[in-house]
Amino acid sequence: MAETDMKNQPSDAKPSEAKPSGRAIGEPGAVRDFAGNLAGTPRTFRQTLIRHGTPTSDRAKSQAVFTNFFLHLLPTRTHLHAIKATTTLGLGVATLVLFVLLCVTGVLLMVYYKPSVEGAYGSMLDIMHVVPTGNLMRNVHRWGAHAMVACLMLHMARVFYTAAYKSPREFNWVLGMLLFVVTLGLSFTGYLLPWDQLAFWAVTIGANIAQSPQELTDALGVTSVFDVGRMQKEVLLGAHYVGQEALIRFYVLHVMVLPIVASILIAVHFWRIRKDGGLARPASADTADSGGAATADMTPALKTYGLMAVMKDKTPVVNREMRNTIMTWPNVIYVIGAVTMVTTLAMLVLGMWFDAPLREMANPAVPENPAKAPWYFLGLQELVSYSAFMGGVGIPAIVVLGLALVPYLDREREDVGVWFSGAQGRRVTLGSMVFAVLVVVGMLWFTVRNGWLRNWEATAHVPQIVITFFNPGTVFVLLFALWSVAVVKITRSTRMGAIALFTCFLVGFVILTYFATVHRGPNWDFYWSQAEWPVH
């Protein structure tokens, strides 16, 4: 456990003793040594590669984790709570596995993919029909991207509902939000690369969302001097319309910039889990089973490297049992391995049975109708059909910022590591779900049936700025915020308010995504099902 172990090499791992120099020339000893060294090389090489023996003793098991670059992110002993299936559901590891799978399949696809307007679509067809295993790799890449966004969101919900964002893990939650944004950026930039109709028009819409702050600057009359919308679009596309410049920019972002940013953020995210004292767990997890004292050596304040060599107090804890913990090797390694295998298998099965779609080649003259973004952006697409700026920029910014600030606004220390923070939290979650369903379904029903301001006689000519700030989307957000404030007041708990807000947004996201996927057809009109879409 102690850090100093790192320097102590086990005696059996020492390379053979160096012979004293000064042997006479021609003496046979040196040649014999050479022959012996040569014969012993496989053994000594293995000993220098893995410096501990077979991990059978606790000490060797500890070293197996401690002296391994890839495993040293893990503690040598892990709290039992951390490997219970209900603690994390394996979602964080699954997200990481998907990221690695995407990197591997992505690099393989890069071998044949040509990021040019003339070549892109053709190289996609090559990958699908000519390249050995190309179709499978593309399928795994596509379904893996969807699965990564899904796992990431579920992981976020898990962390939220088990109150794992609380002190000292606040900043790691912020890092998680950054990773969420970067992952969506990776998805969005990857979407253009096939250069099919859907890619072209979904990105045209995305780039114009980047331009939508013009809605605001136009209303203020400052667009001619300060046109941030145009600037954003031009930086993104390198042109006025989606074309070769946009394709190469998206390619660079997708295969280089964003993966590097994501890798760095992932590394820090995982490192901080360790520095913050492992996975969040309830206080009861330390006292329940064995009735002993808390495992003090697992708390960050008493970690030896927490001392940072600046104090003489707080020496490493010795002579205290590490209650409720197990050896990381091999227990946690098995768990991680199992999640890795299940995730990879799921992607392989999906990739073999379902082909990723590819529409006809991009045609800038004819928009896809309806031009639907990938599912995780469809909720936003429903919102931009009310107002491009609030739906595409304003509300997402409010949601991301609001979520990132949750650990700073709710600083209650109770019930960390407990799902829904107990019975009251379960009631608040359920109540918020009912509230959010009523609000969102009610607003959608109202909007589909009656339209909005422009469809009504009295308000047909209201200025755009009114619609920008008063539309079904902003009404949801306002109602959700009011509901959460009410919950804080009634329960006198910021944690309950946070649960209410998060639940509302989660429900809103799910319903809007479902609604835009199933019930929106050509011209973004409402249809009960795709079977009702007009033929054209």
Next chain:
Amino acid sequence: MDNQLQTSERFKPPKTRRDFLGLLAAWSAIAAFVMAILGAFRLPMPSVFPESDSRAKLGKPKQFTVGAQTYFAKQRLWLYRDEAGFHALSSVCTHLGCIAERLDDGQFSCPCHGSKFDEAGRVKGGPAPKGLIWVELSVSPEGWLVADTLKEVTPGTKLLA
């Protein structure tokens, strides 16, 4: 050592010249770093656009009779000629850049999010923040009718030719 620690706890020592120079150096380095980052972000902002020549010849004015309504797919615009002259409406939706379809009654409807515009491009419904753009028209010295798809004129402006 102990003495220093105690003093620093009781009151802040006055800034010395050395402190000042140190701070100056630190802030200069920070400023230089920020400027370098900003400078690097200047690169992806294009100064020349691939569509830099956004003008296109639409034809000779006499090709279009009064009442003609012609679509130019590449320029994404509708050219109209009426008694008052020529005008051209861009069919690019002002909401999110899809191409609005012109219906039989002359109104426009966008397939992406259902924005509606009347014959003159004014917003009639949906999320579009402003009306369809009236594209600048001119007559070249050789007598061609030329449209500049990146230039906008006040709605209602017509070209006599």
